[in-house]
Amino acid sequence: MLQRTHVVLSLVLGALLMVSAATGLVLSTGTLYEHFQVAPSAGQNVAEVVERIAGQVQGIERIERAPSGELRVIFSNATESDTVIADPVTGLVMGPYQPSVFLSWVRNLHRELLLGEPGRWLSGMAALALLILVVTGCWLLARRLGGWRQLLRPIPDRGGLLYWHLVLSRWTLPVLAILAVSGLYLAAISVGMVDDGQDVAPVYPAAGYSAPAAEIGSLPALRNLDLQDLRELEFPFDPLQANFYTLRTASGDGFVDASTGQWISYQEHGFTKRLYENLYELHTGAHSPIWTFFLAGASLCLLLLSGFGLLSWWHRKRMARVLSDNAPADQAQVILLVGSQGGTTWRYARQLHQQLSSNGLAVHCANMNQLQPHYPGAKQLLVLTSTYGDGQAPESASAFLGRLSLSKLGPELQVAVVGFGNSQFEHFCGYAQEVEHQLQQRGLRPLLPLHCIDRNALSELNQWARALGEKLRVDLHFTEQTPPETGQQLELLSRELFGEDSESPAAILRFGVKPLRRSYGLFLVRNPASRYAPGDLLSIRPGSDLAPRLYSIASSDEDGVLEVCVRKHPAGLCSPMLHGLQVGDCIEGVIQPHPEFRPSAGRHPVILVGAGTGLAPLIGFVRKNTHQRPLYLYWGGRNAQSDFLYQAQLNEYLADGRLTQLGLAFSQAAQPMYVQDRLQQDAGELVLLLKQGAQVLVCGSREMAEGVRLALKPMLQQLGLSIEQLRLQGRYREDVY
Template sequence: MTALRELAFPAPQNPHDVYALSTSKGAGYIDPSSGKRLAWQDNDVWQRVHETLFMLHTGEGLWWLALVLGVTSVCVPALAVSGIWLWASRRQAMPKLAKNVCAREADMVILVGSESNATWGFAAAIHQALTRADLRVHAASMNDLSPRYMKAKRLIILTSTFGDGDAPSNATQFLQKFAGLDLFAPVHFAVLGFGDRRFPNFCGYAHKVHEALCAKGMRPLTDLGMVDRQSESAFRKWVEQLSAALDVELELQYQPSLPRTIALRLVERKDYGTDTETFTSVLRFVRSSQANSAWQGLFNIRLPAFQAGDLIGIVPSGDTVPRFYSLASASQDGFVEICVRRHPNGLCSRYLTSLNLGDSIDAIFRTNASFRPAVDAAPLILIGAGTGIGPFVGFIRQNTARRPMHVYFGARRSGDSFLYGEELRRLMDTRRLTVLRTALSSPAEKTYVQERLLADAATLRELITRGAHIMVCGGSDMARGVANAWERILAGSGITVNDLKERGSYVEDVY
């Protein structure tokens, strides 16, 4: 009966009349006395299209497809709202720039790549200085690169670097867009990179952008500039070079741009070691609120989404530059956990390790997708020293599938200075941690983690043949020593550390 569309009965006063029948397949006539089909014609193309649409709307025949389309249509408003929210968030992160002309009318274009909004403060200072020099300037995010720079002769790019030489979130599309532009009006450019010299690929993304512009035939106004940890003096020195290249006097009025933060409250801490060389704190925070305690009880104040191994940036009191730490927890744990060693001259580490329970901090979160365990059952070889054990503890806690995890941990001393000692033993008992090898660098033992690796060379080579992944977290000197040890372990196998890195089986989070 679901195929029936229309049935017309014979007229009672006409004994020769017939049934007129229309179905999803076609139309015809039926003899009322014999029931035989007198004539029939199948649907043509347009009628078949109509029937398909009819089934989608009614669910007849293609009910499963109609259900899928129905669910999809319900998602459309949510996607629209989330898209608008993301767009508005990106726009809100941009400072309000006076006299920011449209792309078509600009003499000069400034494009900005920023993860935490700090680079926009430097860009705003240059924009204001150029505008005061009677230039028509257009500023935008790097992802908003446009072919409409008809009058612009010069392009200035200020960009930070995310992770190991990657683009910040508002610049991820820039290189692809730029490569697709056949004609590009500006012929001269200048690139200023922002980063941290403690990381191996300092200003790595700025290097990539500079090289891409040169490859396009554009001519640099200055050498690639690099600013270490948002140094204002380094920034001003580069602006002086830009001013000379443009033959324009730039009156710079720089105002630091604070990153967008959330408030966290310290609820638990555990301290390890007593002297200045070993004193380290494991700190746990929860989301804080400016509301009073009575209102806080009525609402579930959620943490932003993050995974162990992602980064948290802490802004010390009275400062504007965040310092980043690896997370030892995931948002589903309900708390934020970091492991911080107090450095004698470290502004942020002294600030954090001096916090009391109940104190609040301002923080930002960054994904670190390149430093997460691969999603498979292959063994993991986790190599860290000092506070580098933090994200590994987070990985092991989540290892409910009992995936083989082999930890090589370099510590200074045993006893009360051994980070996460009790918890690591519990994780061994529950088989979430398979093997724990420790190396103590105190004068009494003087053993390093790379020596432990070399001692287990045969076992480690066998793990690599089983597809094991290697993750390294800690200081750059330790990471270089570990890489050299792996070259010795892999000698004669036809595999190098670079081979493992290229296929994503050897990743580092190095500082």
């Protein structure tokens, strides 16, 4: 409901909001420019400055102080009538006042869309829409980050428009809320719905103030008024009839006797007027350059947020269009929900949708995050989902379990879940298993048991298709799909070999990446996948019809090379092929982002634990630690003489502070030791680090990770914690194979 309100409102009033944001940006930039044009007038009193101006200009009617501090002098004498501007510090007349025609037009567009009264109502609606968007956006953000208390925690970088939408909105929501509330109030005033307190005026002087005027510079009321508090000073219209000044200040308005310089009457601003002044100030940043700067930033962000929002909506629409015959959710017989991050699962979902629909079934297909509370006409629910991270949900299913817990789905639906995963990962199809479990808990009846597909194996998938076909009495069959992303061209630039004499040596391989260019009509665009950071994965197929193997990347695209560290499995397919490469040879690979396996933002200590080639992403994190955040690296190898990967670099990073401490363990040393033993040796220090909020990242073999968990368990127990709790806090992450 919240999400729908957010999207519908953004779409309906998107154009209006974008006009408001763009004009707001121009206006605040204009105000900022004015602030920098005018020297600040600290400590000047009104009498002094006005006296100097009066010495240069005859027939002054009024002096206005603009919010930027600029003084505008309106005069009329026998020869001319005009407005000039005066320097607030020196009182010198600087020239004629020439307001920008463009800015006036933009202001008019911002306030009333150049439409007069109806435009003011529309602007008010834009402000109201912004307020609703801010509230629903805040709610959605809290929900996505796991609660209101988590609002400040780092947003998982999954790339894409949604990530930037979340990052930008988090920092701008408070300023946008202020802009929305103040904008709504000002719009309500402009259409006469709310009083601005202007009609509470000081008592007009009774007749009799016609004594000769004194020198203006000597008048006490003006001498006691700081120039910064002046709003407007009106000169007597006819000095012989009414010899008093009308004075408007920041705190109140009144009349000043021109001969004695005393207040004749004074009316302090009431609550309504002060409210108006403060909200006007908040909306325009008129008196504060710093606040104006924030407003300009917020307007720019609002423009970007509207743009990102519209683009993601268009993207979703395009996805939906690809599925012709997608039945509406409330009329479908079969619901097909898809959890995907890289898009592979969607390709199979489309095939399934097409075949079921062409057999006369009304099928509704959507992302898992779009789960509805209730499907009135549906009998079967099919869920196809991949798994990411440590058995986590893919992007398009991140909110599924939360929505499921609020839904009304029950035994009226039969369900079949298919997991798409990779058995190289510890939690093979871990998320699909969790989804299956939760659906069973809600009482949905099983249509088919959970089916896990390893690396998109077509034979396994068709086994499931046959079983489903029998249940639904249709003929179903999946065919191979060519992946949309073609790989990067990788040219081997250098290789370093370790443990050459052993059966399974390791090699550090550095590749040059040739950015693939895709064409979009007339445009050639750099493939975004050629961006990578330590911890991301390189996927390589040892043969065209073989499943890809993954390798952790140790470098980032900024380093100019793609570095991996590969252990040779003598009877394996991919690793011997990589070890056999010569400098200059080229292969194809696909870079897969893996933002879950990275130190989280902040200054908390990080404990890196790895063995063998598991060092690859860890050394990358150390290399990037130029801000010298406390980093503790524990690494286990076989032999200190022949198998010590990155030895020289590790010493260099220890010396320059990128690495705080290095703990080594060698299994073939005189006193054999594994990395988990080394952790136990430092238990005291590690407990202290964990107490300070340290994050633990583990990379390498499954057996090693198991040993590390066992070693950490008693340390965490001392702090009343467990590995699972640490995992939930995002402080324990594994990349094991």
